[in-house]
Amino acid sequence: MKTMKYIAAACLLCAVTSCELERLDYTEIYPENFPKTETDLRLAVNALYYDFNPRGFNGVFSAGYEGYQVMSDITTDALWSCWAWEADDYYYHQWYATMGGAVADDVYAAFARYNFLSKARNAVRRIEASDVNEEAKALYSGEAKALRGWMALYLYDLFGPVPVASDEVLDDPETFVYLPRLTDEEYDEMMETDLRDAIRDLPEKAEARGRMTKGAARMILLKYYMIRGFFDKAETLARELYAMEGSVYSLQGDYNYIFSKEGAGNDEVILQIPCNSTASWYSNYMTAEVLPADYPWAEKAEGWGGYVIPWDFYDTFEEGDVRRQNIITEYTNTSGVHIDRSNSTQLAKGALPLKYGMDPDMTGAQSGVDLVIYRYSDVLLSLAECIVRNGGQPTQEAVSLVNRVRDRAGLEPLSVEQTGTKEAFLDAILLERGHEFYLEGLRRQDLIRFGKYVEYANGRINEANAVEGQGYFNVDEGHNRFFIPQTFIDESKGEIKQNDYDR
Secondary structure, eight states: OOOBOOOOSSOGGGGSTTOOOOOOOOOOBOTTTOSOSHHHHHHHHHHHHGGGSOTTTTSTTOSSTTSHHHHHHTTSTTOEETTOTHHHHHHTTOOOTTOOHHHHHHHHHHHGGGHHHHHHHHHHHHHHHSOSOHHHHHHHHHHHHHHHHHHHHHHHHHHSSOBOOOHHHHHOTTSOOOOOBOOHHHHHHHHHHHHHHHHHHSOSSOSSTTOOOHHHHHHHHHHHHHHHTOHHHHHHHHHHHHTTBTTTBOOOSOGGGGGSSTTTTOTTEEEEEOOOTTOGGGOBOHHHHHSOTTSGGGGTBOOOOOEEEEHHHHTTSOTTOGGGTTEESOEEOTTSOEEOTTSOHHHHHEEEEOTTOOOTTOBBTBBOSOEEEEEHHHHHHHHHHHHHHHHSSOOHHHHHHHHHHHHHTTOOOOOHHHHSSHHHHHHHHHHHHHHHSTTTTOHHHHHHHTTOHHHHHHHHHHHHHHHSOOOOOOOOGGGGSOOOOHHHHHHTTTOSOOOOOOO
16 A cells, blocks of 8 residues: 655644644545545645745745745845855856755755655645545645646746656656656646646635735746746736735835734735744744844844845945835944944945844744745836836836835836836836845846846956956856756756756
C-alpha cells in the first residue's frame, strides 16, 4: 500500500488568530480513503499553503538571502547588506553556472521547488476525483490551482521554464522519467489553464487573510503576463482588478499603515502571508534583518543590522515623499549617541528600510506584521504601464493612475516633461515603482522588463572596480535569469538544459 504523507497541521495560515484552518494532524493519508469529505479537501489545500510560509530562514518568503523577495531585490539597486558574504555576489551579479558556495546553495533550494508543481497538481486531481459536492470541489481545486500558479510564477521569474510532470507521468510514480524543462509556450498554457480556472472558481473575498481569491489569482496571472511581455492580456486583467475597486480593494490613504500590525487585512492588500510573533516558522523576520542592535526598538526587539537601501537609490526619492518615513537615515542609539553614515558600518552603505515598522508584540526577532505580496497600487501602476505600451503615448487615464499613487505619497502630479513622450512616461513609472515597492521583491522583474537590469548592474560593477579596486566581471542579458544548478542537469541525464550563460 502506498502512503502519502502530509503535514496538515503545520500550514501557513494556522498561526494567525483570524484563521479558520483546522489543526487536525493527518500524518498518514491513503489514496483509498482520502479525500472523502469537505474537511479532507480543505486539509489537502492547507498543506499546500504551508510551502509559502517564511519558515525561519529557508522558506519561499523568508527574510534571508534565499527568500524570494530578498533574493530579487538584493540583485538590484534597491537593496544591499552590510554583511557582505553572498550579498555582494548578488548585488554585483557575480554568479555563474559552475559556481559553488552560499549563492549556489540558495539557487539550488529555489530551483528544487519545482517539485511543488507536481504536488499541487496531484492535489487538484484528487480533489476533482472525490465524491464531495461540486461547489466544494470547485473552491478547493481553485485554491490549489492558484497556489500552483503562484509557485510557477516565482520559478519562472527566477529561472524561466522549469520541468513539470505530465498527468501521465504522475499516474505512474514508480517509473522514473527524466523530465526536460517546459517550453515557454507549454508554460503559458499551464499558467493560463490553472489561473483562469482559479479566477472562475474562487471567491472575491477571502474567508481568512492569506487565502486565495479571484483577485489574487488575477494578480498572479497579471504578473506572469508582464514578465512575458503580453501587455494586451495584462491590460485586460488589470482592468478586471481595477473594476474591483470599492467593492473589494482600495488605495489606502496612509502608505505606512499598510505595513503595520494595525493594518493587517487592510483592503489595499490583494495577497499577504499572515505572520505570528509567537511561532518562529510563521514570523516576519524582515524588521530584525534591518534593525541595528543599538536602535531604540532593540530594548524590546532583537536587531541584526543587515539590510540597507543604498544611498544612490535613496537619493532618488523626492522631498516630502511619505514612503521615506520608515527609511531611517540617522538615529540616536540606546546609549544616547547620534548615529549616521559617518560612524555606522550599516548606515555607511545605505539607509535602513524599516518598512514593516514595529510590532508591539514582537518577540526577539519575531514580528507578527503580515508579509505583503501584492497590493492594489500595483494594479494602478501596471494598468498605466500597459495602456502606454499598448497604445504608444501617455493618455490622460494612464497619467491619472500614476498621479493617484503619487498623491497618496504626498507628491505633486507628474511633470509635463515626464508625460510628454512614451519613453519619458515609462521612465517615470519605473522610478515610481521603485519607490512604491521597495523591499517587496518586485524591483528585479521591473528592471528586467524595462531593459535596465543588466545596465544598472554593470554600472554598480564598474563603479566598484574603479573606486574600490574590485575585480568584478561585467554581465550580459544571460543574468536576467539565474543559473540551473548543475546537480539537476546531471541528475536529468542532460534533459534539463542550462540557461544561456557566457561563463
